[in-house]
Amino acid sequence: MHREPPVARFANGERFSGGPVITDVSPEKARKQIMKTPQLSACLIFIALLITTNTANAQDTVEEYLREYPNQEQVKMMNAWLGKYEKGTFQFTGLVDPSDATVVTPQATVNYGYNWFSVSDGPAIINAVKYDRFFSVSIFDMKHNIPAVIVNPEKPILVKRPDQKMPEGDFYVVSLETDQGLVLTRMVVDNNLDEVNKLSKEIVMKGGKGDMTRNVQRFSPETDRKANAVIDTVVSFVNPDDAFGKVSGDVSFLNLAAGVKFGQLGTPPDTVRYGTILTDDNGQPLKGDATYIATVPAGLNEKSGYFSVTLYGTDNKLLIPNKKKVYDQTTFSAEPNEDGTYTLTFSPSGEGKNGIPTGKDFYGVLRAYVPSPNAIMKVSVKKQ
Numbered sequence: 001m002h003r004e005p006p007v008a009r010f011a012n013g014e015r016f017s018g019g020p021v022i023t024d025v026s027p028e029k030a031r032k033q034i035m036k037t038p039q040l041s042a043c044l045i046f047i048a049l050l051i052t053t054n055t056a057n058a059q060d061t062v063e064e065y066l067r068e069y070p071n072q073e074q075v076k077m078m079n080a081w082l083g084k085y086e087k088g089t090f091q092f093t094g095l096v097d098p099s100d101a102t103v104v105t106p107q108a109t110v111n112y113g114y115n116w117f118s119v120s121d122g123p124a125i126i127n128a129v130k131y132d133r134f135f136s137v138s139i140f141d142m143k144h145n146i147p148a149v150i151v152n153p154e155k156p157i158l159v160k161r162p163d164q165k166m167p168e169g170d171f172y173v174v175s176l177e178t179d180q181g182l183v184l185t186r187m188v189v190d191n192n193l194d195e196v197n198k199l200s201k202e203i204v205m206k207g208g209k210g211d212m213t214r215n216v217q218r219f220s221p222e223t224d225r226k227a228n229a230v231i232d233t234v235v236s237f238v239n240p241d242d243a244f245g246k247v248s249g250d251v252s253f254l255n256l257a258a259g260v261k262f263g264q265l266g267t268p269p270d271t272v273r274y275g276t277i278l279t280d281d282n283g284q285p286l287k288g289d290a291t292y293i294a295t296v297p298a299g300l301n302e303k304s305g306y307f308s309v310t311l312y313g314t315d316n317k318l319l320i321p322n323k324k325k326v327y328d329q330t331t332f333s334a335e336p337n338e339d340g341t342y343t344l345t346f347s348p349s350g351e352g353k354n355g356i357p358t359g360k361d362f363y364g365v366l367r368a369y370v371p372s373p374n375a376i377m378k379v380s381v382k383k384q
Contacts, residue, residue: 117208275377298340305370
């Protein structure tokens with residue numbers, strides 16, 4: 001199989017977030033542009049060398065692995081779910097707690113609904129429910145494209161393949177690139193779990209019970225190791241806004257692989273934006289035995305949305321167990337400052353203004369649902 005030289009890999013128009021965007025330039029000009037950012041340059045050269053390494057099997061390459069990685073992870077999650085539940089049906093989590101390992105980096109004060117389905121035998125229809133707080137329906141395919149995220153839907157949602165006929169009726173229409181997919185619902189809980197649970201029972205799918213068989217490409221242990229080294233490198237500088245797309249090609253295959261590894265089932269930035277909280281303001285990792293004061297910017301979301309800050313253990317990417325059973329702070333739970341910002345306290349005990357308990361090494365994710373156009377997704381974190 002023909003392989004481009006390493007520098008040419010970065011002259012193909014794909015975006016490496018956090019560094020230069022290179023479009024339609026010569027390899028030499030691309031090299032000079034990349035080298036303006038030394039730290040990123042080292043990462044990109046490392047990635048390029050691994051991607052362009054030849055193997056005995058033309059399909060057993062790092063690049064093929066990276067392109068296949070989202071499908072691998074979607075199939076893994078789908079098969080685990082199908083081992084417990086029936087295809088084409090919804091299962092709801094209630095309030096997520098530290099024991100829930102369905103997905104990494106889950107949102108805490110949300111009732112999630114999962115429905116793995118197949119439209120191989122025809123379209124599927126999801127009914128709509130009315131809720132006066134944030135409620136979204138996200139549709140994923142097996143490539144981890146998200147062709148639709150519908151907030152507070154007012155009519156049924158029709159999921160189909162492009163060549164399938166439309167039934168009569170008024171629908172939101174969602175076309176998939178694969179037969180199989182996932183409907184993920186998010187319904188925010190604001191001290192009203194009973195209401196949320198009652199509404200959740202009304203969310204059903206008609207159809208969606210087609211063939212769930214989805215092939216996964218296999219790779220050698222060496223390719224697996226090298227490819228995951230690439231993904232881990234990209235995670236360190238990828239911008240979450242550039243990690244997820246609606247259709248194939250919307251984002252770089254590198255960014256998508258990194259996004260799936262860091263936060264599978266994340267969505268594009270027009271409905272939800274993400275900011276990572278990995279270090280304090282001095283660049284030091286966040287420790288479970290220390291106390292930090294964090295400041296969340298004002299104006300992150302529109303009136304129909306909300307923000308949340310959720311903390312996770314670095315060891316498992318899950319919520320951190322604590323006696324207070326507090327795992328996040330949100331628009332609904334936190335007390336704002338006069339200027340619209342929010343002061344949060346991260347500490348082992350969870351004491352302090354808008355506190356979240358830690359007790360183990362951790363990181364955080366800032367989410368803005370229905371984000372404002374100029375939202376600044378950056379949290380200041382000062383160690384005390």
